[in-house]
Amino acid sequence: MTAPGPLRLVPIYCGERSGLIDPLACELTETFRVEVEVRPPAFDPEVAFDSSRGQYNSRILLGQLLKQSRGGRVLGVTNVDLFIPVLTYVFGEAQLDGPAAVVSSHRLDDRLYGLPENRHLLFERLIKEAIHELGHTYGLIHCPDGRCVMASSTYVEEIDLKSERFCDRCLEKVREAAEPPARTAARL
């Protein structure tokens, strides 16, 4: 279990999406009731680049982010395309019951699917995936409740089916994990 402390938000190659970082920090503060600090990466993200795939290895990024956690949780936010070995891509990755998580907005953009840009939807998806990955750092696994933010999403439309909130059971787990004291508030 990670010790309570501020959540560090680390923008990595956010480019045109840099404007989403501050609103995202506000959303995460509200959801987890933790202080959110935005910090630049203390490492060279290129170490995670796999030239044969043209993607960034999320596992390597997690390893780097871990060094920046300083006793609290750390969430990397990026606009580059992430992968883990074996899989073609991931929207994000987190250490189960560990301090580090990373999320990418790359595949959350409708333009990638031949649709017009929808910045509102993109931000909604990013919030959901950020909360989802952080949920894993609280020890949560995928939830069978399709409306819970912890429901598994392996394609982008699935993200749209779930809400930004934890179901009661997952919320309870987050509260239990956020000791001491239980400071997490529900997004109810």
Next chain:
Amino acid sequence: MTTSERAAKPTHPTTDLGTLLVVDDEHAVRHSLSNWFRKDGYPVETAENATEALRWLQKQRFDVVLLDIKMPGMDGMELLEHVRKIDEGIAVIMITAFASVETAVESLKLGAFDYVTKPIDPDELSHLVRRAMETRRLAEENVQLRETIDGMVGADTIVGESPAIRSVLELIQHVADTDATVLIRGESGTGKELIARAIHANSRRRYFPIVPVNCGALPETLLESELFGHERGAFTGAQYRRKGKIEMADGGSLFLDEVGAISPKMQVDLLRVLETKEVTRIGGSHPLKVDFRVICATNEDLEKAVEEGRFREDFYYRLNVFTIEAPPLRARKSDVPLLANHFLRRLSRQMDKHITEIRPDAMELLVAYDWPGNVRELANAIERAVVVGKPPAIRPEDLPVRPSRPSPVGSEESLADVEKRHVAAVLEHTGWNITRAAEILQVDRVTVYNKIKKYDLRREEAVALHTAEAPR
């Protein structure tokens, strides 16, 4: 074991998911996959080579194995064969970095569940593992159901230890696993259908149905439709297509009871079906291939029927491949106590009456009786005794039977007197069930009614006749 890859225990809402084993020599792959599936709630273990994988498989049960094909030492294909030997039901998903049709085909031939090429689409992988888990669960359910079926078959087995019944059981064992047509002969109530079901239950066809057809109970036209089925509009009233019993027996057994009652025309049609194993529905034009085994039964003298021209000789020889004679109960009297207790246990349980035994004097009565209606009559007698009897034991007066002894020599009774008394006794015994009385008397129902009228039998009189006049 690569325990270093084992993550902290996850918090999750479901615990009945299957278990996964990831086998890959690349640490990054093992880590990625185990991490990925742990978030879905699956308990995951990892192994970096075949030796570790086999150690895991011997140590605990897994539902799905994700197996890399290229590994140093024993490769994935070889390991797949070992895995299947340890647990045939495990769903193994082969993973490779290089797509090759030959390898894919080979792995599927060796029993792999599926084959994927790295990198895998996450959605595809999640669905594949879910599907593999579901297949494994269904396979296990299937095994459980089969065990249940086997248990049910065993529960209603043939009861007896007499030489006569042992010989029947030996014949059943002998013929069950062949596809030979079996003709079961015997008097009414000797358990011919039970023998047929035992043959089916011990055959490789036991997971498919045994479809019984009582050939004596239906007129020719109905029997034809019953056996062959019909297409829509084949005859007036045939509004929908209907499968015949032969078609329904596909994979299993067709039990033709009272086969001696089949009309000569139907015998020709059936003979053709038995020889070609093809059936054409009435009104249909396309024959359907059907795989079934024929078991038939009769209490008729078929040889005599052949002589009299009522039964076709070719049909007779087609059916009379392997014969089992169901012995009458009077020829296996030593089985009466076993059978009686068997029926008592079953019926007292069914009726929730705590009658647990048969008093010795009642058992003596059962053993002494000749049982013209055979085992069926015995079962009915016990059923009646359980209904009227009181716990804890069946008494002689609960039984609807009296010792059958020959009439004293020099008796002054006429044939009509004997007949009247016997008909009355059978009616009383069957509780005035005309159908059952007709079966026991081996006459048709009309004859039973005629005898009742002729002797002016009434229910209470029959009881009086039976109790007062029966020779003791």
